[in-house]
Amino acid sequence: MKTWVYIDHFKGQAMPASWEALGAGKNLGTVTAVIFGQNVEALAKEAFENGADEVLLADDVTLADYRAEAFSSSLSKLAAAASPDAIFLPTTTRGREIAAMAAIDLKTGVMVDVTAIEVQGDSIVVTRPIYAGKLLSKETCSTRPQIVTLRGRAFPKPATQAGRTSTLTKVSPAMSEADIKSKVEGYTTAEAGVSLIDASVIVSGGRGVSNNPALTPPGGLDEKQTEIWRAQQGFALVKELASVLGAAVGASRAAVDAGYVTYSHQVGQTGKVVSPDLYIANGISGAIQHLAGMRTSKVIVAVNKDTDAPIFKVARYGVVGDLFQILPALTAAFKQRLGK
Template sequence: MSNVLIVAEQGGGQLRKATLHAISAGRALAARTGGALHVALLGQGVRPLADALAATGAEVHVADAPALEHPLADAWAPVIAEIAKACGAAYVGAAATAQGKDLLPRVAARLGAGMATEVLGFGGDGAAVTFRRPMWAGNVLAEVEIATPVKVFTVRATEFPAAEPGAGKGAVHEVAVQVPAGLRTRHVAFREVKSERPELTEARVVVSGGRGTKGDFKPVEALADALGAAVGASRAAVDAGWVPNDWQVGQTGKVVAPDLYVAAGISGAIQHLAGMKGSKVIVAVNKDPDAPVFQIADYGLVADLFQALPALTEKVKASK
């Protein structure tokens, strides 16, 4: 039996959506290993969030202290490593977010553990569990085995459903926090990009534009606003300086899986498809009938986006 520890991510007094998906992955892994599912919750003033995590059936370990207010990997890693040792976790995981990618390698180093990133699923059982992860922008799926006693991993949240409240409620434990002195990093400021639109990775609907917009994202943004959607972009649009880089969807951007994804003027390069092909419904608008994006689209429209998107926007507004 090998226990599984998932690191929760929170902000603004709320659990991040990716955390619930990571817990679902942890539950699936625990079913294969025969161990128990544990969750580590760190921060300041986070105790009220523990009950929501415990409702999933996981055993929750809460480290609540001023030194952990901001998610500094330098401060969090030793605490998580100690929680992992205390609960006998042979597997330590988190969502493959910016925070998870920053934090988990440090945890792995402290535990002397091997690590797999962007995990899509698991294979095997017992001590022979393997990790399925993408390589070469998703063109190859590798089945990876980690040989170290403790194994660390990040999961692509879009590949797992959000965890639902379980039949039973897990226990909640308070953790005595011992943050090492002389940390090499400190929190200076957090400059949040504020928008009335939903956050890209949290949105149920995403409308993205690419090279075909020629830098004019007004039709894309208008449709997004009519749908109450987030706005995304291809790497080509970001590299051209047309839109902010936090809009980028793709292998080197943000991975999303909304209920509806509209790709306007996006040809469908492998890098972009890797970041959105998990969407439930994909709609593609492109003048090129041979664009690769049509191969994965549920609905395709061969048309000029500057004509099609305003027409769609009017239809959406008229239906309200």
């Protein structure tokens, strides 16, 4: 099978899920990495070291910033000419967008957020979680190319071979600057920290992080400000544990909606879908929409005061208790164990 893999990156920094997708493509036969950007030749080298048999590289000033129309049209133009059997992309925001737009150009379908792939005859059959992860659906696509977005951390990263190289083919972008409607004026940096999608450990907080009646807030705060102040004390404990473990910080939607942390931390159906090795949920009840974003975590630990909280149904280890006591104890134990 001839598979293309779109390498998603930001300013030349590849998303780790791109290499996972490359590894999945390599398992099916020959794999071509498709790279768009400006001054990104180093990515081609990385692609070869991660197993690419060929790299198609469009290195051009019009591709310096990601713009959906320019990137997707370049992909579909190349694919229309070369007819790969399948195109894989990581399930990132950009990956989803390009997949959908290229599929329209190529009059084919997209199978998104896939967690397993097998080949039957000349077709790819994918497995993807549906209904908030309650069911696994097996699907195939009758048109070609079969476009698939692969969930991050659901596929292993290929072993790299330093110095490995192969055929580099330079290609041109499909659109000129005059034809591209959107312009990127600049970027603002989001909060620093470990990226949720790529994290192998995530420590999350929910509404329960604001629930410590023993804390006395400073005077002069109204009810909402008091709640936020309390949540900040709780999230400080979540962040401290995360820092000791080198983990990313996650949150439930209730915590995000209440203004405790920004949306970029939200895990769940309307937030990020994550699959870390370890997910520690603190003061999170385990609503179906939250589980949709984290139930494929390899080990789930839940800290909750309520013995009947649904999160305990998916947790490997459940701690029934007050997070304001449990979290500092956990952090101290990890610090000691890790010599920090």
